[in-house]
Amino acid sequence: MKNFTSVHDVPDIPKLVNEAVEIKKYPLQNTTLGTHKTLGLIFLNPSLRTRMSTQKAAYNLGMNVIVMNMDKDSWALETREGVIMDGDKAEHAKEAVAVMGEYCDIIGVRSFPGLKDKEADYREEMLNIFLKYVGIPVVSLESATRHPLQSLADLVTIEELKKTKKPKIVLSWALHIKALPQAVPNSFAEWMLAAGHDLTITHPAGHELSEDFTRGAIIEYDQSKALADADFVYVKNWSSFNDYGAVSNRFPDWTFDGKKHSLTNEAKVMHCLPVRRNVVISDEILDGTHSVVIQQAGNRVFAAQAVLQTMLEEME
Amino acid sequence: MKNFTSVHDVPDIPKLVNEAVEIKKYPLQNTTLGTHKTLGLIFLNPSLRTRMSTQKAAYNLGMNVIVMNMDKDSWALETREGVIMDGDKAEHAKEAVAVMGEYCDIIGVRSFPGLKDKEADYREEMLNIFLKYVGIPVVSLESATRHPLQSLADLVTIEELKKTKKPKIVLSWALHIKALPQAVPNSFAEWMLAAGHDLTITHPAGHELSEDFTRGAIIEYDQSKALADADFVYVKNWSSFNDYGAVSNRFPDWTFDGKKHSLTNEAKVMHCLPVRRNVVISDEILDGTHSVVIQQAGNRVFAAQAVLQTMLEEME
Amino acid sequence: MKNFTSVHDVPDIPKLVNEAVEIKKYPLQNTTLGTHKTLGLIFLNPSLRTRMSTQKAAYNLGMNVIVMNMDKDSWALETREGVIMDGDKAEHAKEAVAVMGEYCDIIGVRSFPGLKDKEADYREEMLNIFLKYVGIPVVSLESATRHPLQSLADLVTIEELKKTKKPKIVLSWALHIKALPQAVPNSFAEWMLAAGHDLTITHPAGHELSEDFTRGAIIEYDQSKALADADFVYVKNWSSFNDYGAVSNRFPDWTFDGKKHSLTNEAKVMHCLPVRRNVVISDEILDGTHSVVIQQAGNRVFAAQAVLQTMLEEME
Numbered sequence: 013m014k015n016f017t018s019v020h021d022v023p024d025i026p027k028l029v030n031e032a033v034e035i036k037k038y039p040l041q042n043t044t045l046g047t048h049k050t051l052g053l054i055f056l057n058p059s060l061r062t063r064m065s066t067q068k069a070a071y072n073l074g075m076n077v078i079v080m081n082m083d084k085d086s087w088a089l090e091t092r093e094g095v096i097m098d099g100d101k102a103e104h105a106k107e108a109v110a111v112m113g114e115y116c117d118i119i120g121v122r123s124f125p126g127l128k129d130k131e132a133d134y135r136e137e138m139l140n141i142f143l144k145y146v147g148i149p150v151v152s153l154e155s156a157t158r159h160p161l162q163s164l165a166d167l168v169t170i171e172e173l174k175k176t177k178k179p180k181i182v183l184s185w186a187l188h189i190k191a192l193p194q195a196v197p198n199s200f201a202e203w204m205l206a207a208g209h210d211l212t213i214t215h216p217a218g219h220e221l222s223e224d225f226t227r228g229a230i231i232e233y234d235q236s237k238a239l240a241d242a243d244f245v246y247v248k249n250w251s252s253f254n255d256y257g258a259v260s261n262r263f264p265d266w267t268f269d270g271k272k273h274s275l276t277n278e279a280k281v282m283h284c285l286p287v288r289r290n291v292v293i294s295d296e297i298l299d300g301t302h303s304v305v306i307q308q309a310g311n312r313v314f315a316a317q318a319v320l321q322t323m324l325e326e327m328e
Numbered sequence: 329m330k331n332f333t334s335v336h337d338v339p340d341i342p343k344l345v346n347e348a349v350e351i352k353k354y355p356l357q358n359t360t361l362g363t364h365k366t367l368g369l370i371f372l373n374p375s376l377r378t379r380m381s382t383q384k385a386a387y388n389l390g391m392n393v394i395v396m397n398m399d400k401d402s403w404a405l406e407t408r409e410g411v412i413m414d415g416d417k418a419e420h421a422k423e424a425v426a427v428m429g430e431y432c433d434i435i436g437v438r439s440f441p442g443l444k445d446k447e448a449d450y451r452e453e454m455l456n457i458f459l460k461y462v463g464i465p466v467v468s469l470e471s472a473t474r475h476p477l478q479s480l481a482d483l484v485t486i487e488e489l490k491k492t493k494k495p496k497i498v499l500s501w502a503l504h505i506k507a508l509p510q511a512v513p514n515s516f517a518e519w520m521l522a523a524g525h526d527l528t529i530t531h532p533a534g535h536e537l538s539e540d541f542t543r544g545a546i547i548e549y550d551q552s553k554a555l556a557d558a559d560f561v562y563v564k565n566w567s568s569f570n571d572y573g574a575v576s577n578r579f580p581d582w583t584f585d586g587k588k589h590s591l592t593n594e595a596k597v598m599h600c601l602p603v604r605r606n607v608v609i610s611d612e613i614l615d616g617t618h619s620v621v622i623q624q625a626g627n628r629v630f631a632a633q634a635v636l637q638t639m640l641e642e643m644e
Numbered sequence: 645m646k647n648f649t650s651v652h653d654v655p656d657i658p659k660l661v662n663e664a665v666e667i668k669k670y671p672l673q674n675t676t677l678g679t680h681k682t683l684g685l686i687f688l689n690p691s692l693r694t695r696m697s698t699q700k701a702a703y704n705l706g707m708n709v710i711v712m713n714m715d716k717d718s719w720a721l722e723t724r725e726g727v728i729m730d731g732d733k734a735e736h737a738k739e740a741v742a743v744m745g746e747y748c749d750i751i752g753v754r755s756f757p758g759l760k761d762k763e764a765d766y767r768e769e770m771l772n773i774f775l776k777y778v779g780i781p782v783v784s785l786e787s788a789t790r791h792p793l794q795s796l797a798d799l800v801t802i803e804e805l806k807k808t809k810k811p812k813i814v815l816s817w818a819l820h821i822k823a824l825p826q827a828v829p830n831s832f833a834e835w836m837l838a839a840g841h842d843l844t845i846t847h848p849a850g851h852e853l854s855e856d857f858t859r860g861a862i863i864e865y866d867q868s869k870a871l872a873d874a875d876f877v878y879v880k881n882w883s884s885f886n887d888y889g890a891v892s893n894r895f896p897d898w899t900f901d902g903k904k905h906s907l908t909n910e911a912k913v914m915h916c917l918p919v920r921r922n923v924v925i926s927d928e929i930l931d932g933t934h935s936v937v938i939q940q941a942g943n944r945v946f947a948a949q950a951v952l953q954t955m956l957e958e959m960e
Binding site: 048050052076078080084085086087090094095096097098102103104107108110111112114115116 | 672690716930
Binding site: 059 | 364366430
């Protein structure tokens with residue numbers, strides 16, 4: 013596994029999931045694998061879970077960690093080719109990334125979409141500059157269109173909790189007040205489908221995700237039908253893909269609450285966090301017994317550790 | 329010692345002070361106690377001494393450290409119950425804190441008061457969310473009403489320097505230009521009294537601290553009388569507790585200078601830092617031989633290390 | 645080597661360069677030299693290369709690292725003597741620095757010039773407060789007038805690449821849009837001259853550097869003449885020293901491009917980064933085979949490691 017930027021980088025999904033589950037049981041079985049190796053964590057955007065869980069994973073493997081908040085610790089990066097750099101960007105990403113590659117053994121990068129220019133975002137400009145110029149393995153800490161460490165942790169969580177071989181998994185759009193990326197739902201969809209799960213996606217008309225990620229899923233516009241008999245409901249807002257970046261607050265009844273939950277098969281309720289209470293999901297659900305959001309977040313350590321461990325083993 | 333948020337969490341004060349003194353002599357006697365354990369340091373407010381000294385203490389015990397600047401590295405947290413989160417707070421502290429608990433073995437948190445709403449501040453909302461939801465031991469890095477790591481370091485400093493069993497200790501209000509919390513004086517008072525020391529507090533009328541912290545101290549409004557024969561003077565500004573958060577610059581003669589020092593018994597002059605020179609304390613005193621402010625700051629490492637060591641030992 | 649703030653602190657330049665070259669071959673030969681020692685990295689200004697490479701160097705020696713972004717992690721520092729601190733600076737550098745010295749074994753500090761007051765900048769106020777009050781070895785991470793870690797890495801790079809004992813080295817001014825410090829060119833000049841190299845400096849009239857740094861170099865105002873037969877060209881903008889801090893965009897033809905390069909002896913092109921493409925240096929050069937800017941940046945690790953190693957050895 014040279015890089016970890018999407019499910020397509022993973023040669024054997026069940027093997028990686030199993031490794032994460034094993035690491036959760038025995039997190040300190042490989043504490044010298046990463047000795048004298050350095051993980052660089054480059055944040056072009058804020059982070060809590062990813063920042064902390066990936067550091068923890070690296071420490072469990074004996075790695076050193078260098079955290080770099082671009083923009084706050086240094087300066088903004090140019091990504092366009094051939095431009096005369098006489099504006100507000102002091103450095104081109106090409107140089108910055110090549111330099112980072114000199115100082116680290118594995119690099120993680122977080123780079124959100126701008127949500128203005130669909131083609132630019134889905135081209136994954138920043139991530140691709142890392143892949144092209146850094147010269148060391150790259151772990152996505154959430155890119156413009158995907159969040160694979162989250163999806164791996166989600167898959168681990170489902171494997172831990174599922175009661176049947178083929179649970180009904182529903183990805184349900186939810187209300188929000190801001191324009192959020194499609195990265196988490198894109199990634200969740202492609203991971204569930206690649207892992208062979210049945211996935212139903214429900215959302216208001218106009219909130220279709222790109223078919224590149226959802227091909228093979230059932231799209232059900234009637235949320236009540238989608239939720240019927242669901243074993244897992246992944247609740248998540250995303251801004252429009254078609255009317256790119258548009259926010260919809262025209263759908264106030266898409267807050268996930270106890271009434272909606274009662275339509276399911278006592279479904280486990282999932283969310284990647286941060287979650288706005290009583291907008292996305294009600295207090296009643298988040299404080300109740302069906303929420304598994306903290307377990308999901310906890311599994312981020314073991315997902316990251318499985319990825320880093322695989323990369324370190326291949327370096328030996 | 330499950331948590332360390334006030335002197336009331338300490339089962340045996342002299343024992344903890346002794347441990348800090350021993351650690352100062354031999355700081356590297358327990359360098360494997362914290363191996364593979366992670367300390368999370370969560371800053372909702374700025375920090376220099378606490379940030380650096382607590383990291384150093386953790387390293388001396390072999391721990392890993394994850395530092396998290398909330399607001400700068402991630403986003404602001406909601407603390408109110410039952411609110412519809414459609415404002416500027418992207419995550420509820422309940423989730424954020426529970427997640428942090430998944431990634432760390434001990435957590436430190438700094439959360440200053442707003443100084444607008446006395447009841448809210450003295451209720452210690454943020455600290456209590458950590459205590460309720462984090463699921464691992466909590467170390468206060470200064471909360472709305474207390475700064476126990478500072479007070480422990482202060483007590484260690486006094487033990488190192490006292491020439492008699494019962495030195496006269498004076499806490500003296502000082503001039504300032506901004507509204508400062510009552511946390512340091514509250515904490516200093518309750519630690520000195522709990523340690524069995526005689527404490528005199530002097531301040532202008534209107535700057536009384538809460539009796540919950542000062543019960544047992546002598547309150548002396550006449551600063552000259554208070555300073556007479558003092559062996560230690562802890563100089564510190566705090567905003568009004570009664571007229572909550574009010575700043576007083578009506579008392580220009582409360583800057584602590586050589587003339588005031590001459591009233592004392594060659595007192596050691598203490599301050600928690602940062603200190604505004606020639607507003608709170610004069611250059612003459614800070615650059616003179618009676619100031620022990622750097623020694624106090626240095627002792628922050630050993631105070632933190634004694635606390636972390638006690639917690640780690642109880643985990644074994 | 646008590647401190648590392650300029651070439652004048654280095655007792656034996658060839659020895660230090662050799663050590664860096666050896667460390668590059670075997671970076672992990674001294675992984676326990678820094679065990680239980682802490683490096684503090686204090687940034688009063690942004691940093692990417694220095695931040696990451698110095699951390700990496702410290703980890704290679706087994707040190708712990710505490711990174712502190714002044715202003716962002718804490719607050720701004722006063723440097724003036726005798727001032728009544730009733731303004732926006734909450735702490736005097738004297739206290740802050742003395743306290744940092746309590747928590748670290750070696751301290752690095754970055755403090756850029758203001759570029760308003762030449763005398764204040766060239767007096768190196770902040771660096772000197774560190775040297776006076778910190779009580780432990782100081783490594784400059786770029787001060788108002790010098791960047792010695794960069795210059796050492798530059799010298800290592802030249803030693804690696806030179807084909808003759810006395811290559812022709814040219815420091816060439818370049819166009820920019822902002823007022824940049826003279827620290828890098830000052831430092832490069834004094835290191836090259838101290839190492840016994842022949843140095844030619846070329847710049848438009850009005851961009852003379854201080855003779856304190858360039859004494860012994862050839863100053864050639866005609867860039868074409870300067871570039872003739874050059875083996876190394878160090879391209880760098882700096883604001884005016886005489887008309888202190890002034891920016892010149894009156895010299896658009898000072899962008900270093902292929903045409904200028906063709907005047908040289910297939911010169912290696914150097915820059916300390918970050919570099920504004922097509923303002924300072926053209927894409928053609930930066931993406932071509934003569935650019936060694938990434939190699940220079942990579943050598944920052946070994947330069948820092950040689951300095952830290954020397955300091956740690958002298959502590960034993």
